[in-house]
Amino acid sequence: MKDNTLIYSDIIKAVKTTADAEDFLSQIDALFAKLFKTTPGSFDENLKKIIGSNFAALLRESLEKNNINKNDQSSIEKFLNGLKDYIQQLxxxxxxxxxxxxxxxxxxxxxxxxxxxxxxxxxxxxxxxxxxxxxxxxxxxxxxxxxxxxxxxxxxxxxxxxxxxxx
Amino acid sequence: MKDFTAYLNQIQEIGYVEEVTDAIIHVSGLPEAKSDEIVYFETGDFGQVFTIHPDLVEILVFSKNSIKPGTRVVRTNSVLQIPVGFELLGRVIDPLGNSIDSIKPLKKMEFSRSIQSIPLGIAYRKTIITPFETGVSMVDMVMPLGHGQRELIIGDRKTGKTNFLMKTVLSQAKKGNVCVYASIGKKKIDIKQLEEFFIKNKIMDKAVIVASGSEDATGLIYLTPFTAMTICEYFRDQGKNVVVILDDLSTHAKFYREIALLGKRFPGRNSYPSDMFFIHAQLMERAGNFITQKGEFSITCFPVAETMQGDLSGYIETNLMSMTDGHLYFDRDLFYQGRRPAINPFLSVTRVGRQTQTNLRREINREIISFFTLYEKMQSFIHFGTELNENIKATLATGEKLIRFFNQKYQEILPIDLQLIFFVMLWGNVFEGKDFDAIENIFGKIFGAYEEDPKMKQQIDNLIKIDSFNKLLASVRKQTPDILKLSEKYGK
The missing domain is CATH 3.30.910 (Protein Binding, DinI Protein; Chain A)
Incomplete structure (x- = not known):
């Protein structure tokens, strides 16, 4: 199992303050709400509409780096849960x-x-x-x-x- | 106590309230918190470290003020201490040592003591040899107690337990001993009545009442018996014999159970925590007969336990019975029959009281116990409606007289020497032909004379020095006319 630090290192660099952390967490929650309601291929659209461009870019990059299929909602959910736990434990x-x-x-x-x-x-x-x-x-x-x-x-x-x- | 900022700058550690569940507050931070350490909230409240987890600390608070999540908390690097001193005598205080009576606030005391202390070891303890007088003949003659004994007072509610304890306190305070009464989670009216009883009988200057009301914070109620015991230890070390009453430990157990369940401790039997026995045992071990720097002094402890419908096999009740030196069982059936005190001598035990008795008292004690056993057996014959012979009738008549003798009115106490003389007079049938009311009247006059006439007191005290029951019986028969003459002008 990969160390969480390595998986989330790129995103975490952008979380510098508690305000940033709260912001990221609320955006993750917003993404969760839409995650299983999307049709295949619309994950990118949600990233554009729901969350800020900065976080969206980092998230996209991190998903690619970790070889997570954007159409595989379960894997994305697992990734986002892990990210949420990691931010909360900072x-x-x-x-x-x-x-x-x-x-x-x-x-x-x-x-x-x-x-x-x-x-x-x-x-x-x-x-x-x-x-x-x-x-x-x-x-x-x-x-x-x-x-x-x-x-x-x-x-x-x-x-x-x-x-x-x-x- | 320093203020919050002073502690913060001194200790340089901080915590934040994460969760509040009634008596227990979860705090994050405070990495070096120690067990039982006092912590201070920035609201001015304080509490005690109850449990330490890797990522949070559970605090037991002592007030009902609301504390919000996010409130800052600081350690004090000290355990809970209460001020102790002779200024406590005559006062009603809460378990933190603050005055709650209507008299002026307590003066600042020079000394303070931690409420948790390690009981003195075996090298500092002595055998219990001094008899303890309760002023209640049923106990002093049948179930004798000693100074330093831990005797459990057990029975259903409203069976006369507190009444008996008040007589004991009255008797001991008149002898100059200090009495500490811990009223645990009682109604305010009960605490007030207790205070008024002490004031009315002019013994308040020998007593300290440590009281927590049922509406007080759970943490505060939990502390009550520990504070009482700490005050006892102080007076013991100052060269005083102390009597402590813990009224009642069943309530204390219930409040501790509440705290433990809030603290998510694993529930044991009847949902009580697994350290329930330890909590009470550590209290009982602090009582006893000790060798102090000022000599041999004792802490005599009377824990109280309330049973349900006479059930002696309950968890707390059996715990307390096993950690004490005996118990006095207040039987509700005897109470309904009008017996006061309603102590059942067959279900009561005294493990160390008999070794304090003189030969005379031991002999009398044996006579009474064997007579009561015979009397109980005889009682069964009456129910069959058979014709009774003269012996049985005489035994039953004597038994009724003795039971009436052992019945004592509310707040009436008898010195032990007088108890013996009266018993011997009854046993020896000195007042043959007189009914019990007339005998009671005579006893009242003798008691009055004993209290006021030094000659009468001398005569009675000399009689008691006789070491054999038969010799005493003969002497009492011989001296009764003199005694009656001396007591003629007195009355109760």
């Missing part, structure tokens, strides 16, 4: 930062995480201006508050008494 790295990142920044972070922590991890980025700077990182139950907000509150707590003392 580990999530939560990042709370003090600004809205650009798409390029998200890509850079994702690449860094893939290279330095491992494959099969997606990002859940949320925005909290009160952090001032830095980030709060949560991954596999571990929590690290590396925000400027915490640094400042630690400093004030430590030196708070000194600040109040008269000179």
């Amino acid at each position: 580990k999530i790295l939560k990042l709370q930062i003090a600004f809205q990142p650009s798409d390029e920044m998200i890509d850079d972070i994702f690449v860094w995480v893939s290279e330095n922590i491992g494959q099969g991890i997606i990002l859940d980025i949320s925005y909290d201006i009160s952090l001032i700077g830095g980030a709060i990182i949560t991954f596999e139950g571990k929590y690290r508050d590396l925000s400027l907000k915490k640094r400042f509150s630690d400093i004030f707590e430590k030196n708070g008494v000194l600040l109040k003392k008269p000179k």
Whole structure:
């Protein structure tokens, strides 16, 4: 049996954040709804109509690479179920930062995480201006508050008494 | 307790609520959670780690506040501890140590103890040799108990179990011992009545009530007997003999079953979890007679179990019978006949009580048991309507007198020395010709004199020092006129 990572590697590269994952999952569900209602040969039409072009292209490519007949609905169903399970099992790295990142920044972070922590991890980025700077990182139950907000509150707590003392 | 953010920064681990099923909350994350560890929700609630799975942790919560999926959870790296101290005496608290009575809030206490503790080993235990006085003659004379004994109180509902326990607490509190009453999943009115009973009899300063109501969270009800036992251990270590009542463990078992089934633990007999025996046994093992730094002190435990229609063969009932040093069975048939307490001496057992008795008491005890056995056999003759000879009539008359003697009114307690003297007076037919109501009246006067006249108390206490039943019988016959004279002006 092929390792799932190899089967889905091309598609998974496009899933970088939890928003992407939710998007892909809802498109897979939409495809499932139409899968057994199609006449032979109309799978490509459904790919065009129901799901986004980006995902459609990746899916088409992956099916060809894995030698899955587009007219064989059972094989497609099995493939899509496997893909759905795989996406749901991706580990999530939560990042709370003090600004809205650009798409390029998200890509850079994702690449860094893939290279330095491992494959099969997606990002859940949320925005909290009160952090001032830095980030709060949560991954596999571990929590690290590396925000400027915490640094400042630690400093004030430590030196708070000194600040109040008269000179 | 620190707040959520402080723990988060300290422990640097986080979890998220995935699923909420009443008392059990499923949390993902918290990779280093330990069994029984306390966890804190960002809503301010807290719970205890119940089960650890590879991908999630089950938390037993102690409040009924709704916790939504997605709520963050943090570990505290500590187990549940409750504050302990002499400030607890006279208070009604919940299983987390918070005051729930109408008096002002509890002061912050210096010490706290974990509610789960390993019972002291054999090297710290001593043989039970000190008699335990309940103030109820049926128990003190027929089914004697000792300090440090675990005696199960078992019977159907409304057979006088709680009444008996209240008399026991009254008797022990008057001797200066600490009493801890664990009211497990009871109605609020029952808890209030208990508190009022202690206040009315002026023993509240010697008692602690640990109460959880039937409407409280399941997790909180589950904790109740453990909290009570922890408080007992504290007072034992401070040099006090303690009496603890766990009312009742059948209810406790039902709530634990609910928790275990919610936690998807495999159900065993009657759907109870497989560790049901262990849960109660670990509680019972924390009672006993111990050698502490301050000397020899005991925790005497009275777990209560409720039967259905007199069925003693139930799962929880038989479990408790096997892990205790005896049981007092409250028979509903005897209750309907008007016997109070409705203890059936033939179905009750005391495994370590007799070794605490003096020779005199042991002799009297044997006499009573063998007489009751004979009396029960004689009862069957009456039903045939045969003509009874004088011996049988005398035995039946004595039996009726003894049964009336062992009947005690609500909240009435008798010191054990007086119980013996009264019994000997009845047995020796000292008041021949008088009806039982008149004898009861005389006993009431002697009791009044015993309580108030030091001379009378001295006389009675000296009589009890005689080590033979026959000698005591002779002395009582001789001294009865003096006793009656001294008690003339008293009455109940």
